[in-house]
Amino acid sequence: MTKTAIDLPPKGGFSFDLCRRNAFLESQGAKMPKFRKTGTTIVGLVFKDGVILGADTRATEGEIVCDKNCEKIHYLAPNIYCCGAGTAADTENVTDMVSSQLELHRYATSRESRVVTALTMLKSHLFGYQGQVSAALVLGGVDVTGPHLHAVYPHGSTDTLPFATMGSGSLAAMAVFESRFKEGMTKEQGIEVVCAAICAGIFNDLGSGSNVDLCVITKGGKEYLRNYQQPNPRSYTHSKGYHFTTILSSKIRSLRNHVRVVEGDAMEEE
Amino acid sequence: MAWAKENGGNNKAAELNYVDRSLDGPSHNFSLMPTPSKHTQYPYVTGSSVLGIKYKDGILLASDTAGCYGSTVRYKSVERLKRIGDNTILGASGEISDFQAITNLLDELITEDWMWDDGNKLGPFEIHNYLNRVMYNRRNKFDPLWNSLVLGGIKKGKKYLGMVSMIGVHFQDNHVATGFGNHLARPIFRDEWKEDMTLEEGVKLLEKCLLVLFYRDRSAINKFQMANVTEGGITITEPFALKVNWELEAFRNPTKGAEGSW
Numbered sequence: 001m002t003k004t005a006i007d008l009p010p011k012g013g014f015s016f017d018l019c020r021r022n023a024f025l026e027s028q029g030a031k032m033p034k035f036r037k038t039g040t041t042i043v044g045l046v047f048k049d050g051v052i053l054g055a056d057t058r059a060t061e062g063e064i065v066c067d068k069n070c071e072k073i074h075y076l077a078p079n080i081y082c083c084g085a086g087t088a089a090d091t092e093n094v095t096d097m098v099s100s101q102l103e104l105h106r107y108a109t110s111r112e113s114r115v116v117t118a119l120t121m122l123k124s125h126l127f128g129y130q131g132q133v134s135a136a137l138v139l140g141g142v143d144v145t146g147p148h149l150h151a152v153y154p155h156g157s158t159d160t161l162p163f164a165t166m167g168s169g170s171l172a173a174m175a176v177f178e179s180r181f182k183e184g185m186t187k188e189q190g191i192e193v194v195c196a197a198i199c200a201g202i203f204n205d206l207g208s209g210s211n212v213d214l215c216v217i218t219k220g221g222k223e224y225l226r227n228y229q230q231p232n233p234r235s236y237t238h239s240k241g242y243h244f245t246t247i248l249s250s251k252i253r254s255l256r257n258h259v260r261v262v263e264g265d266a267m268e269e270e
Numbered sequence: 271m272a273w274a275k276e277n278g279g280n281n282k283a284a285e286l287n288y289v290d291r292s293l294d295g296p297s298h299n300f301s302l303m304p305t306p307s308k309h310t311q312y313p314y315v316t317g318s319s320v321l322g323i324k325y326k327d328g329i330l331l332a333s334d335t336a337g338c339y340g341s342t343v344r345y346k347s348v349e350r351l352k353r354i355g356d357n358t359i360l361g362a363s364g365e366i367s368d369f370q371a372i373t374n375l376l377d378e379l380i381t382e383d384w385m386w387d388d389g390n391k392l393g394p395f396e397i398h399n400y401l402n403r404v405m406y407n408r409r410n411k412f413d414p415l416w417n418s419l420v421l422g423g424i425k426k427g428k429k430y431l432g433m434v435s436m437i438g439v440h441f442q443d444n445h446v447a448t449g450f451g452n453h454l455a456r457p458i459f460r461d462e463w464k465e466d467m468t469l470e471e472g473v474k475l476l477e478k479c480l481l482v483l484f485y486r487d488r489s490a491i492n493k494f495q496m497a498n499v500t501e502g503g504i505t506i507t508e509p510f511a512l513k514v515n516w517e518l519e520a521f522r523n524p525t526k527g528a529e530g531s532w
Contacts (some may be wrong), residue, residue, distance in 0.1 A: 046520065116528045145527045160528055162520035171486070178482045179458060183519055200457040268344035 014132055039207025041169030042072060042083035043197045044138040044149045045175070046162045047190035050218035051085045051140035051147045054194040056169065056202050057227070058209035065209065071226070073215045077102050077113040078142030079222065081215045082122075085167035086134040086154060094135045098122055115141040115148040119158060127156025136166045169201025169208040176200045187216060195229055202231065225266050310487065313365035313416040317350045318489045319451030320361035320420045320446050321462060321479055324431050324444050325472035328500035329422030331361045332476040334484070343491055351497040354506045355380045356395040358423035359497045362449040372415060375404065394423025394430040398440065402503035406438030413437050418448035423499055447479075450487040455479035461478040469498070481512050 026032060039060040044053045059067035059110070074082050074095035084091025098121045102113045119139060126133055137152040151164040163181050165173040176197040185193070194214060201208040212229040215222060320333040337345035350369065351361045356378050362369040377402060383392045398421050398525070408414050414436045422431045432442035445459035458479050476496065483488045492514065497506045525531050 116531060119528065119531055148527055150528070150531065158531055160524045160531055162518055172457040173449075174486060175454040175457050175479075175482050176461075178485050179478050200461065204453075204457040204460065232339070 014129065033048045039169075039172050039205070039209075040072065040085040040167030041165070041198055041201025041208040042085050042138045042160075042167050042206060043165045043173050043194055043201075044083065044140045044151075044163065045177070045181070045190055046140075046147050046149050047185045047187060049147075049187065050142045050216065051149050052187075052194050053081055053083050053138060053140045053217070054198045055213045056198055056208040057211045057213055058202075058207070059088055060207055061173055068210050069075055069227070070248040071213065073213050073224070075099060076118050076139070077106070077141065079143055079217060080113055080118050080139070081139040081217060081222065081224075082118070082140070082164070085136045085138075090133045090135040091137065094122065094133060095127060095137070098125070112143055113141075114143040114145065115139065115150070119150050119152065122152050123156045123158050125152060126152065131155040138164050138166050140215075140217060142219050147217075165197065165201075165207065167189075167201070169205035172200040172204040173197035187218075191216070191228075197227070199231060290331055313368075315344065315366045316489070317348060317363045317366055317369070318419070318487055319447055319455070319483055320350060320363050321451050321455050321476055321483075322361065322420045322422050322431050322433075322446045323459065323467075323472055323476065324422075324429050326466040326468060328424045328430060328498065329359065329431050329474055330469075330472045331359055331420060331422055331497040331499075332480055332494060333361050333363070334480070334490050335493045335495055336489060337366050338489045341488075343489070346491060346493060347509070349495065349506075351495055351506055353497070353506065354397060354421075354423075355383075355392055356503070357391070357425050357499060357501075358397050358421060359418040359499050359504055359506070360397075361422075361448075361497070362417045363416060364418055368415040368417050372401070372404070372417065372419070373524040375462075376401075391425075393425035393523060394432075395425075397421060397423070398430070398432050398442075399432065401434050402438060402440045405434050405436060405440075409437045420446055422497075427501070450483060450490075451479070454482050454486055458482070477512060481514070484512065485512065 039058055040056060042055045044051060050171055055072035057069045057072065058065055059070040072083055074084055074091070076082050076095060076099045082095050084095060098118055101121055102118060105117065106113055118141070122137065122139065122183040126135060131154045134154050136154055137153055139150045141148060149161055149164055151159040151161060151166060162183065163177045165177060177193070180193050180196065191214065195212055198212045202210070202212070210232055211227045212231070214228040216225065315337045317337055318334060320331060322331045324328060331351055333350045335346060335348050335350065336343050337348035348366060349366050350363070352373050357529060360373070360376070362372065376397065380392060399420065401419060405415060416436055418436060419434045421434065424430065430442065431444065431446060432440060433446045433448065434440040445456070445463050447455045447459070462475060473496065480494050484492050492511045493509050494512065495507055495509050497504065
């Protein structure tokens with residue numbers, strides 16, 4: 001990259017200067033550091049009175065599960081929550097950033113935040129980074145205009161849907177939704193379908209696992225149900241701790257009788 | 271080595287001189303070595319998923335009848351379920367021409383077995399083993415038969431349902447699926463399949479999965495076939511369509527509450 005006569009201040013966004021060098025190094029066999037992805041099954045569903053968001057709780061770093069119980073349902077506003085799939089750092093920071101922006105917006109306008117506001121902030125941010133911010137989100141909330149559910153893709157496109165799934169387990173979860181979704185479900189029916197979808201992801205996708213998190217948002221408020229279902233308990237642990245069998249026999253041999261202790265110099269430490 | 275990548279490798283002479291050589295030069299003269307053939311490495315006309323389940327009286331297989339040529343649905347009446355002998359049915363996804371070659375091979379096998387006239391007929395386990403050998407041997411020659419095969423049958427009361435993939439991976443299970451069916455149908459099978467289902471329950475389960483596949487697999491069409499094998503014989507249904515539901519209120523005006531989004 002040539003230096004211009006006037007040094008312009010950086011305009012923000014990523015600098016792609018080192019990409020060619022990195023690609024060359026990778027082709028020569030250098031290993032790039034693995035980043036922590038959330039693997040993931042995330043879903044959202046619109047029911048009669050609002051929106052239900054669901055997520056699994058496994059975070060992976062390559063082939064290793066680095067967090068068995070992470071939180072993938074992020075707070076955006078008191079009435080808006082967002083599930084995130086993709087790179088964990090990207091989803092965390094993007095939702096944090098939009099959450100702060102929404103709070104400032106609430107102070108400026110003295111009104112409850114609307115889901116489309118969050119949607120527009122997220123999509124313009126992601127589009128600006130041209131897909132390099134690897135965040136795939138399921139955004140849901142209830143505002144004055146009603147319940148809304150949107151799917152946001154890393155390149156900045158969005159879908160407005162009655163039911164949405166994202167992440168590596170999205171096909172398993174979508175199979176459950178396509179066969180069981182009905183319009184105008186009650187809260188109990190909705191929770192059952194969402195749990196079934198997340199469990200399909202947990203048991204059929206390797207990138208998803210552990211527990212089911214839920215968030216039910218209605219006009220009256222929200223219910224954040226952390227670890228609503230725990231279908232993967234550690235069944236091999238003993239609640240009182242392990243204890244070993246009673247002592248069957250013991251034999252103590254005093255080695256002092258067999259060993260001749262001789263005085264000598266300590267070993268030289270070189 | 272920029273010229274090695276231009277015109278898809280037609281600069282064979284230049285390529286042979288420079289590709290895979292160290293800068294010091296080779297210890298032997300490799301200019302007579304041919305480049306590996308690539309015509310075995312992609313399919314042309316493909317079929318989508320095949321689903322199979324065991325039920326109380328036998329095996330049910332299901333598939334759609336589309337033959338896709340890349341991203342166009344070129345042939346809409348491709349029968350991807352075939353009967354083999356009296357007690358086995360074969361379903362295939364992947365390259366259709368390879369499936370036709372496999373059915374020819376199996377027809378020859380069954381005919382030869384019939385000619386022995388020894389009172390014994392090849393059963394599904396034997397045909398599975400034969401197919402497994404065929405697929406694995408072709409893979410070893412770097413010229414695979416580009417199919418995922420589902421084989422189901424019942425002989426002397428013993429039910430069999432298994433799958434052989436293009437590289438020779440094979441297994442048996444209570445429910446199998448190929449291609450997209452693995453991702454969309456298997457989760458539903460794992461949840462809802464149970465031992466000793468009746469024919470109606472089995473058909474209902476398969477229809478549910480076929481519908482999900484039609485909604486979410488781009489190479490599926492709404493024209494399906496089912497094959498049923500029991501001790502009494504084999505039936506392959508005529509092509510049928512399933513009832514689809516696009517009447518969700520939310521689909522009528524998806525951006526009603528979110529003006530400007532899409």
